[in-house]
Amino acid sequence: MEALTTISGWIWDPLAYFALAVGAFFTFVTKGVQFRRLPDMISQLRHSKSGEGGLSSFQTLALTMSSRVGVGSIAGVATAIAMGGPGSLLWMVITGLLGSTCAYAEAVLAQVYKRHLHDEDRGGMPYYIRFGLKLPWLAMIVALTAMLGYGFVFPGIQANNIASSAELAFGLPTWGTGLIVTGLLALVIIGGTKRIVHVAQAVVPFMAIGYLLTALVVICFNLERVPEALSVIVLSGLGIDQVFGGIVGYAVAWGVRRAVFASATGFGEGTFSAAAARASHPGKQGVIQAFSIYIDLLLICMATGLMIVITGRYHVVDSVGGGFIVDNVPGVVAGPNFVQEAIDTSLTGWGSVFVAVAVLLFAFTSQVFFYYVATTNLVFILGERRNRLLENILKAGALAISFFGAVVSADAMWAAGDIGYGLLAWLNMISVLLLTPVVWKVVKDYDRQRRAGVDPTFDPEALGIQGAEWWKTAIETGALDRIKQG
Template identity: 70%
Template sequence: MELLSTISNWVWTPMAYFALGLGLFFTWLTRGVQFRRLPDMIKQLRTGKAEEGGLSSFQTLALTLSSRVGVGSVAGVATAIAAGGPGALFWMAVTGLLCSTAAYAEAVLAQTYKRRVRGEDRGGMPYYVKYGLKAPWLAVILATLALVGYGFVFPGIQANNIASSAQLAFGLDPWITGAAITALLAVVILGGTKRIVNVAQAVVPFMAIGYMLTAVVIIVVDIEDVPAALWTIVASGMGIDAVFGGLIGYAVAWGVRRAIFASATGLGEGTFAAAAARASHPGKQGIIQAFSIYIDVLLVCMATGLMIILTNSYHVIDHIRGGFLVDHVPGSVAGPNFVQNAIEVTLPGWGPTFVAVAVFMFAFTSQIFFYVATTNLVFLLGEKSNRWLEGLLKVGALTISFVGAMISADMMWAIGDIGYGLIAWVNLCSVMLLIPVVRKIVRDYDRQRALGVDPTFDPQELGITGADWWEERIQEERVKKGQGERVASPTTEH
């Protein structure tokens, strides 16, 4: 554990400042696209439609949120508070506001460089690294990291948190919960992409709404304490709180770390769903992905954090002397237990059971983002099929779901942090090198919106190469238009 924690800190301490700096730079580059285009976000969700082989804007948002709104929005927030104090929440919010532009840039690139594979639209991190950055060797490294992470490691984190909350609520042994999770996951992933999309689209909205309503009830009940709680969060994040001010370095590092983990911005996780969307311009899917960050970090994560702080359902680690600076929940493990206690304080008899069910729904829909692993496998296979390797991947995901439920929480989180951190470094550096492409697309989208037209994308007009999917679609539309004109033309003169 000491070795894993040391490696995790090496990966994440500089990443926190790099991610914030990159988010600030992208905000300047796009002239605050995450704020300017908020009305477009809502409009695109209403008007985007699914086509054969592609997904609608709402479907991609649901599929992305099935990953973004996961245990990071519950357990991840709790671990951030335990390690960085209440100030970690402040830096989570800052990360959500600034780094939503990174999610925008990722999605734009994923749309631009997607491909048509086996009748489905596929794309994501390795595709824009290979076809946009023209670095196939780096694309293979990135795809391998993502394949191993999403297929053989990260499902264990979700299973671990489900087992932890179920043990507190129902007294179930972790192996029993692990077996149940594995069986349900098998039903979903064996059904293929369509079943994954259908499950996500059906479950995510109800999951998020139910959780948020419970948070609102707790906040309203403790409304008199909200100003003091908010001041504690801000003061701790700025380093001026009497108790937690000395943790500002940990608050920044853990706030950014858990915001990235919870929302997956910068990890490229949402790029695979973004690439599957059918949109007339990459900029449209960019603003959808930025909107998903708002929903997760600024709504769900902040609601979780406020519940925990309002009810004093947390402890904060003393990194210098050992032990805790404060320990309001003796014996509790940082994670779902904090939230279970928070709800139990306000709504006796409701907390452990409700959170166990909520964590199950959050975590299970994160599990079904197995779509990420399969897309990376497709990329590595050269867009060919290999049933043996596909079967091995499914077995791996099911195995870690079972084993992960029984591994210690600290070890599972540490291993996951290292994996996420490595992917984030490679992906964010790649996105940074593709800034010229992102800038062209942002400007093109803004230009067309200023003209009052529905933006359409032509990569050749912008001097963008490697966007084969778009070039093929434009060619097909020209052929159809030409055929239509010939059919409409008179065959004889009168």
């Protein structure tokens, strides 16, 4: 454990700041596309449709959000406040605004270099490394790592969170929760991609809206405290608050790290769903993925943070002198318990139940998405071939780790998972940076067509982009025209 933790620290300590820097870089390169194209985000969600093995923009957004809106949106936010004070929330917002362009860039690349395999559109990290950077050996390493991580490790961590919350709220034994979650997961993944997408588009809006409505109720009960809470958040984040101004460095550090972790900004997770969208131009899906960061960090995470701060149900650790700077909840462990305490101030007795249900939905949809990511990487490894044995092993592994993760300590799994996850993040962001010229061409082409008042259509050969075989075929067969016509 010590060795795993040390290695994980080497990987993760600089990672969050690198992700923030990459987001700032792409904000400059794209001329602030996350702000300029906000109307396009809404328009694309309204008008996009699925077909011919591809998904609509709303379906891919739901699939992406099933991963982005996870336990990090609850536990991660609470931990940031405990370690960096309320000012960490300001830096979570800043990270979201800048980091959304990294999500834009990787989604654009996922669209450009996707392929049509086994009657479905597939793409993501290994695809643009293979066909964009032309590094097949690196693409294979990334695909193998992602398949093993998302298929056999990460789902167990989500199952552990579900089991722990259910045990605390309802007294259910972890093995019982493990059986239930594994059974539900089996019903979803055996049905293939269509069932995965249907579950995501049904559950994700429900859980997001339900969570935001509960947060709104708590905020309304404490409406007179909102101005003071916002003032503390902003002043603490800028280092000029009387109580928390002295820990502004921790506010920056924990705000950035937890924002990156909660949203998987630049980690390539959203590229697999982004590639499945049927759009006439990669720029369209780029803005959808940027929008997903807004929903996660600016709505879900900020709802969590505001509930905690306005009710005062938190403590802040004094990392320099020891003890606490403030300790409003003596004996309460930082994490979901902060949210439980905050809700109970307004809705007595509802906090533990609500948080348990929220964790169940957030973590379960993440499990479903993880399996989709694992299968997409298996498809990349096999190419045009099908291997039922490997496909069944992947299904069995995802179900086994779902039960196993619920009944064992997650410490070692977290440490091992963090190493694989962190390495994938470094490889992805470096690859996206190396493919900046492609992203720039797509942005310019999209802007040019929008200024001309036409619905953008992508022609890679006209832009000098090589390796975009899906688009060439779509143009030749007339599929691109059918996508534009809906």
